[in-house]
Amino acid sequence: MTINDSKMYFNRELSWLKFNTRVLNEAKNTNIPLLERLKFVAIYGTNLDEFYMIRVAGLKRLYASGITEVGADKLTPLQQLKSIREQLDKEKNVLEGIFKEIQDGLAKEGMHIKRVSQLNDEQKKQLHEYFINYLYPVIVPVVVDATHPFPHLNNLSFAIALQLKSLHNGSLKFAMVRISRLLSRFVEIESGIFVAIEDIVGEFASELFGDYEIMNYVPFRITRNADMEIEEEEADDFIELMSEGLKTRRKGEVVRLEVGTDKDTSLLDFINSHLKVDSKDIYMYRIPLNLSGLWELVGSKAYAHLTIPPFNPKTLPPLHSNVEILSTMENHDIVLFHPYESFDPVVNFIQSAAKDPDVLSIRMTLYRVGKNSPIVKALIQAAENNKQVTALVELKARFDEENNLHWAHSLESAGAHVIYGVPGLKVHAKIALVIKKVGNTLKEYVHLSTGNYNPSTAKIYTDISLLTCNSAFAKDAIKLFHSLSTGSCYRTKLDCLMIAPTQIKTKILELIENEIKAGTEGRIIMKCN
Template identity: 60%
Template sequence: MVNLKDPKLFINRELSWLRFNTRVLEEAQNRKNPLLERLKFIAIYGTNLDEFYMIRVAGLKELFKSRVIVTGPDKMSPLNQLKAIRNYLHKEKITVQNTFFEIVQSLEKEGLKLKKYDELDDKTKKEVDEYFYTNLYPVIIPIAVDATHPFPHLNNLSFALVIKLADLQNENEIKYGLVRIPRVLPRFIEIKSTYVPIESVVQKHIEDLFPGYKLISSAPFRVTRNADITIEEEEADDFMEILEEGLRLRRKGEIVRLEIGADVDQDLLNFLNSHIKVYKDDIYRFDMPLNMGSFWQIVSNKDFAHLLFEPYTPKILPPLDSKEPIFSIIESQDILLYHPYESFDPVVRFIEEASNDPDVLAIRMTLYRVGKDSPVVKALIEAAEAGKQVTAMVELKARFDEENNLIWAKALEDAGAHVIYGIPGFKVHAKIAQVIKKENGIIKQYSHIATGNYNPSTARIYTDVSYFTTRRDITDDATRFFHFLTGFSKKGKLNTLYMSPTQIKQKLLSLIDAETKKKSEGRIIAKMNSLVDPDIIVALYKASRAGVKIDLIVRGICCLRPKVKDISQNIRVISIVGKYLEHARIFYFKHSSPKIFISSADWMPRNLERRIELMTPIYEKELSEKLYEILNLQINDNVLARELQENGEYIRLDSKGRTPVNSQLVMEEYTNMLYTSNKKSSVSRAKKLARRLLKES
């Protein structure tokens, strides 16, 4: 009897994530990518790693302290996971630095330079000195640390210099201190396309900040704290106050990582760590500038835009390109958009037209990550102020967007909207909007359901699916869903849509089982961000053993181990990392009716069991064919795709002797063809031309 729950059949979640971030780093190493795009991938890599340490590593440390022995289906202990993570990252640090310095050297040939203060010519040094006294000296904070000056609190991700000084009157009298560099200051000082790390400038002027003392040594450093907020939800009226307190506590969480300049002397490091107490293997020494996420400042230089990917303008395709009211268009047909190739503007237009339409009675939406300058929320505020019934489910527990969501929630409340802050015990991660109109005495319902957030900014760089419909079975379920959010319900089930935590996992397992029963005729293609749920993985193993052919497109974490003889030999897993962040969740089951589903949920326990999510069947033939073509294109990608091996490693696919297929580039060409062909020919002919391109790829 084969044990499909054998720990050897599961890849560790954290190590799988690290390999995902390595794939991001590989894009920085890829010399076929433009130089600033390569630097951007290092920035993304660093930002990802910050969050990983703040949440995942911090969580493992808590489990270790609590003496938890085993976590996850792979049965790897928290201590062994921590050891593996540290070993992995210390080795990878060498690759990160080599890649960074190679990019910097290449950028210098293009006229964009990154130099320390000491590497500047005399004229530029004078300009930087003037900048220091005018812009930095009044703002930076010199801090003495001694018996009368306690070591200061360091906020999460705070950046500073640790220094050792000698009294000019008595060189044997050694002093220690810090210079804090506030976040309001730029990470790099830009002088005529030369970027100077701010710490190298401050370091040169330490003796101006501490008169009467001579600088012996200094080092830049950065701390990472446990940033996970655990909130015991109590009365709803207190929830915003509880969250605000949680955000304050985030700044005081245990320090879990120290990044410091590689040339720090041991005495200075000992002084610093005597106060912050970071475990030795969580100290990372870097020759390159700390805070990789700050490289966005350089990437954003518009004078060097030619060193980025050629910009793509999202297209508005028929029938949405007409001036006809969007509600009339949706009434005439279901519409499915694939962002960012197809513009997010119609989604914004959907809410803005609803806000201004006198026949609209109500607008209901879930808001998870909406961005800082959200036209969607502004339209909701205008609708509420105009007297329309506006209901907004603002998820205050959207990690690292909590403060922004608090601001929007208060603004909506002030405008008269009914704001819900969440469901006790669950995050609301579903993406759905509903508009209710009354025309000639008849109530009409319009729904928009998506795989991604109502955020126009991220919709230009995330691939996601948007679906507009007036199907009565779906719009009725949308109403039930919002009633569930605003009221009390023990049922928590829908009739056509599927909702977690009560329905999605059960439905997925039944869909996989139905394909399993078809044996070698079964077929599953599923695209998602992460695959972690052990019950789903076991079901996929059973399907593979029965002969079902399974293709999984999993961008990030994948705990399923493919290509294991007699277990998962029929399962292929690829990850696509490229210009756009693959964020859509699309599932195809050959013998289901309908065959295609879209969802806000990844196949993870948190999404399927601890969040409010939606999975939507796509009935309309043309729309389901469009989604199937997207899946089919991606499983044939041999440029951006890496394939997961049995040992947990990923390898690039070999396109030698085959036509290179970059699925993201093909989608740009596909959409461009639809757009340009429509100007000259019928919509149906344009679609045929574009789809031929997909099939040829």
């Protein structure tokens, strides 16, 4: 077997599917609490949403364009699509079985996920009151006819389709009720009984369509192509181009349709007569759609005993007491292993620099910082304190573009200098540089990390942080930030640190070659993305 043999390679998309299967397998694990298992179902569903929005959408676009070029694995776009659909068809039954098993287990613990038809009269009365007070005023019913066209549905929109019968002449019509993603996914009507919102709306939909009898209803959800194609080199205003791309994302081609199980195909035919989704990308489920909504149940405080107790990351010496972090860095290099060690010292590093009257400059790269970022707020404070603040905000961080645009505008408004990425590349580097006046000299403080400047994800993902005053690292950090500001990244070479795509591959190959030369004494351990 040679290096050119296609059997030597895994296809990227099919390999990703196997990864997500491993996520689903965690939901089978009876050794972990029930809500932890449900959490893995939610993660599996969220992952699959993104896979269809980006990976499947990209393959469909390649196939539609007539592109048959293959990679090292020799699979064409059509072959990949066929394999993906076969895998997901098989896994659908597994997913439904796992959900039912978890649902039965939760019922024994007092948490019941029920249909309206399973409730008693008193519970239905409570549910009706909830519908009238909280849902009736905000949901949008539409009878689809010549004067009321099928409405536009944004990506990951959730709705129910209904078949109606006129009380006047018996004619049949179709209708839709859009369900806002701002509404709770599940409603707890009394202690421990949860009902999905689409079931509530379907049950009482007759109050929305007074002249009709409800014959049947079915929930459905759509996934659109969310992969933005940005021609950076042709952009006069990259911010405007990205903003337009975000708007376009809501209108991309529908690449997947998820539908609840129906008694017949009439409602599915009605939905797809308007959406025109390939029949091979239609999935009918006997479990609730929009699995990401299960996080609401996972987070129910009354059932916290059905989750793994939260882990509290440690703050170890020399940072365990109320120390001044910049002074501590002058005496020690500090390595932090997240999430086992707290991310707080990293936040403290930026916050201390923002407040320190002797700090002249703070420079950072920002990729995924989160919604309520204490680090970005510290940078804004530093800029307002007349410090020189430079932030590279990567606008091409997928699904964080809108959040990053928001923070970029906030930083600029405070007086910071904002760089919007590098044409043709995504800046994944996680690096911060603080420059402080100490006596008559300048002192540099550097933070390097494998993880994002995001306190929330730092509690979940394994990453390494280094806080250092190493002069060689500082010199390279200054050079890197200058290259980001001037756009000369492709020509920049650092002396101690290494950057991609110009240095890392060459160095890794050199290190591999050294181990080959060492013969039986050679050893390679790598962890890479």
